[in-house]
Amino acid sequence: MSLDQIVIDTLVVGAGQAGIAMSEHLTQQGVPHIVLERDRIAERWRSGRWDSLVANGPAWHDRFPNLEFNGLDPNTFACKDRVADYFEDYAKTFEAPIHVGVEVLSVERNQGKPGFAVQTSNGLVQAERVVVATGAFQRPVVPPIVPQDARVTQIHSADYRNPQQLPPGGVLVIGAGSSGVQIADELQRAGRQVHLSVGPHERPPRSYRDRDFCWWLGVLGEWDKAAPPLGREHVTIAVSGAHGGETIDFRRLAHQGIVLVGLTKSFDNGRVHFHKDLATNVERGDDSYLALLDAADAYVARTGVDLPEEPSAREMLPDPECIVRPILSLDLAESGISTIIWATGYATDYGWLHVDTFDDKGKPQHQRGVSSEPGIYFLGLPWLSRRGSSFIWGVWHDAKYIADHIATQRKYLAYRKTVQGQ
Numbered sequence: 001m002s003l004d005q006i007v008i009d010t011l012v013v014g015a016g017q018a019g020i021a022m023s024e025h026l027t028q029q030g031v032p033h034i035v036l037e038r039d040r041i042a043e044r045w046r047s048g049r050w051d052s053l054v055a056n057g058p059a060w061h062d063r064f065p066n067l068e069f070n071g072l073d074p075n076t077f078a079c080k081d082r083v084a085d086y087f088e089d090y091a092k093t094f095e096a097p098i099h100v101g102v103e104v105l106s107v108e109r110n111q112g113k114p115g116f117a118v119q120t121s122n123g124l125v126q127a128e129r130v131v132v133a134t135g136a137f138q139r140p141v142v143p144p145i146v147p148q149d150a151r152v153t154q155i156h157s158a159d160y161r162n163p164q165q166l167p168p169g170g171v172l173v174i175g176a177g178s179s180g181v182q183i184a185d186e187l188q189r190a191g192r193q194v195h196l197s198v199g200p201h202e203r204p205p206r207s208y209r210d211r212d213f214c215w216w217l218g219v220l221g222e223w224d225k226a227a228p229p230l231g232r233e234h235v236t237i238a239v240s241g242a243h244g245g246e247t248i249d250f251r252r253l254a255h256q257g258i259v260l261v262g263l264t265k266s267f268d269n270g271r272v273h274f275h276k277d278l279a280t281n282v283e284r285g286d287d288s289y290l291a292l293l294d295a296a297d298a299y300v301a302r303t304g305v306d307l308p309e310e311p312s313a314r315e316m317l318p319d320p321e322c323i324v325r326p327i328l329s330l331d332l333a334e335s336g337i338s339t340i341i342w343a344t345g346y347a348t349d350y351g352w353l354h355v356d357t358f359d360d361k362g363k364p365q366h367q368r369g370v371s372s373e374p375g376i377y378f379l380g381l382p383w384l385s386r387r388g389s390s391f392i393w394g395v396w397h398d399a400k401y402i403a404d405h406i407a408t409q410r411k412y413l414a415y416r417k418t419v420q421g422q
Helices: 017-028 043-047 080-093 178-189 213-219 250-256 278-303 392-421
Strands: 006-013 033-037 098-100 104-109 116-120 123-132 153-156 170-174 194-197 259-261 264-268 271-274 329-331 337-342 376-378
Touching (some): 006 017, 017 033, 017 098, 123 392, 178 250, 250 259, 259 278
Parallel strands (some): 153 337, 194 259
């Protein structure tokens, strides 16, 4: 169906977890709206991740409040296709007005009349309001360190699917957050020689005292923190739901056979150079791990909740050779490395959004998702309102706030029209 000349109150861009949550709350508020998705519902879960990916949180936690994962043990970690199916099923529960296969090409404020002109691949839509629900994972980021003409295959983690996809040889994985660690572990288990470049990070325990770390962050109030500690807005988190869920332990990975190196610094003449920070990065990751154990123990002592002690959680493996005597330079050819995987995150891409709501660094200016540009909203961004904002359940609560804001604005406009009519 052509969307040309459609006039709608609110247009939502993106039908991932953010767009579906937004649609649900707009539906409950009686706000006329449509959701436009350039691919399929929850497409990034289906085709934008590697084959073996599972959710980083257990099924009881990583979901919307009004629907459980049907037939799935609440303590297991859903595979990526199961998560995508979940969002499709959820959208059906309230008949979300989603149009798939429609790309938003531009959004511009109308001149001399309210709202925005939204040019799409299927016609021009007029909307009073636009909710940008495209999230934060839009454009893969590859630091300009290794030139593209270097004699090594380079891909971003967004394009990695499985070990069989890569040419024969060793692999250097750059980035030790959740994606980099899980990919490195999978490759090493598949028989590849793997080097893993480890930068600053935090690594929470997967579980402690018979509770998943998602539960601990909840009862300790960490999910609801309104702002990150100064200087830690973009801290890398190393956590995994793979293999039934396990704590990321870089020493264990090294003893398993993965060679750890420090933060990647530069490249020349076929050699990659690393910072002298590996031991420091691992130790600071340990500090974040132990800090959560301390906070959990204090919570048990304070509340008297009956949870088993777990002294073994504080035991550390000995430092492996690669930490004691770190590698600072690596000749890729001599080391047999044929592939570099950049697990270096994503950036936002708002080139299509032609409105005055960005600062001089291109970052959206908003308050809990309500943009400085009236009528524009953002949803699904990290720390939109709290630590949990970019997680499945967190985006649902942020969407409710934005939907309430839109409903309130509609009431003011309805009052103005009533007075004018009288």
